[in-house]
Amino acid sequence: MKNLYPFFSQNPLDRLDATRRDKKEVQKLQNLPSSKFLLFFEGNLLTQNKQYLFTQQDLLTCTYNKEEIILLGEDKNVHYFCLHVNTFPSNLATAGLREFALYVKEKSLGILAQASSVLNWHSSHKHCAECGANTLMEHAGWRRDCVACKKEHFPRVDPVVIMLVTHGEYCLLGRGVNFKENRYSCLAGYMESGESIEEAAKRELFEEAGITGGEVTYIASQPWPFPSTLMIGVHVKAKTKEITIDPHEIEDAKWVHKDDIKQILDGDESFGISTPRKIAIARNLLEYWIK
Numbered sequence: 605m606k607n608l609y610p611f612f613s614q615n616p617l618d619r620l621d622a623t624r625r626d627k628k629e630v631q632k633l634q635n636l637p638s639s640k641f642l643l644f645f646e647g648n649l650l651t652q653n654k655q656y657l658f659t660q661q662d663l664l665t666c667t668y669n670k671e672e673i674i675l676l677g678e679d680k681n682v683h684y685f686c687l688h689v690n691t692f693p694s695n696l697a698t699a700g701l702r703e704f705a706l707y708v709k710e711k712s713l714g715i716l717a718q719a720s721s722v723l724n725w726h727s728s729h730k731h732c733a734e735c736g737a738n739t740l741m742e743h744a745g746w747r748r749d750c751v752a753c754k755k756e757h758f759p760r761v762d763p764v765v766i767m768l769v770t771h772g773e774y775c776l777l778g779r780g781v782n783f784k785e786n787r788y789s790c791l792a793g794y795m796e797s798g799e800s801i802e803e804a805a806k807r808e809l810f811e812e813a814g815i816t817g818g819e820v821t822y823i824a825s826q827p828w829p830f831p832s833t834l835m836i837g838v839h840v841k842a843k844t845k846e847i848t849i850d851p852h853e854i855e856d857a858k859w860v861h862k863d864d865i866k867q868i869l870d871g872d873e874s875f876g877i878s879t880p881r882k883i884a885i886a887r888n889l890l891e892y893w894i895k
């Protein structure tokens with residue numbers, strides 16, 4: 605959808621696929637004084653006074669595995685890398701990505717999502733799923749190879765459908781069992797094997813709220829780096845209106861009129877409903893609908 609850019613969905617980098625295979629070239633790029641490094645410690649971004657791009661010189665103050673530096677890509681002749689560090693100096697602080705994202709220029713947020721997701725994949729794929737032996741980073745971080753059976757493993761992304769469900773002038777909002785008080789959002793769920801986006805949307809809608817979905821159209825998508833999800837935002841036109849919730853999945857669901865959604869998005873608390881923060885694609889979907 606034109607002009608709909610969820611958080612993390614804009615990434616200016618050329619990912620330099622061909623360069624990834626050339627170890628010497630990658631090393632050369634790492635050593636350029638202009639190169640920038642995103643540092644993570646135990647899954648959190650390292651920052652210094654809201655700044656999160658470090659230089660090769662800054663790396664000297666940290667300890668890390670030199671074989672595990674990932675090439676993210678290039679933009680305007682600057683090359684970006686990311687890595688996990690084992691220790692860092694006391695002038696750096698850890699920051700949660702959800703909160704820190706609000707300080708980052710929108711057009712750079714995709715770089716953060718890319719770095720966080722791929723690093724997370726590496727930390728959970730140190731062993732081969734085929735034979736259990738160790739794996740080593742290859743292709744500048746975009747593959748891991750098993751040292752024993754040589755199987756190649758690639759970073760994976762988990763697709764989730766998130767739905768703007770409407771029936772005339774009403775839209776369906778649900779409350780997950782772990783949501784904070786008054787928070788309602790669009791229904792969402794992981795896609796399953798052998799399922800199209802349309803099928804997943806209708807299945808989730810019926811499982812969670814007992815509603816039969818009709819036409820499904822794509823709206824926008826969002827890389828969601830917690831840890832490595834792709835949110836696929838769709839519009840589902842509901843064929844039925846009666847709600848039967850699955851209490852294992854959601855606590856409540858309700859139809860809310862378009863005019864009320866407008867007021868709720870504007871911050872009106874009198875409805876007892878708070879909508880997702882602007883970091884979430886659910887908010888983009890609701891804003892898209894009321895426009």
Ligand SMILES: [Zn+2]
Nearest residue numbers: 732735750753
């Ligand atoms: Zn193996």
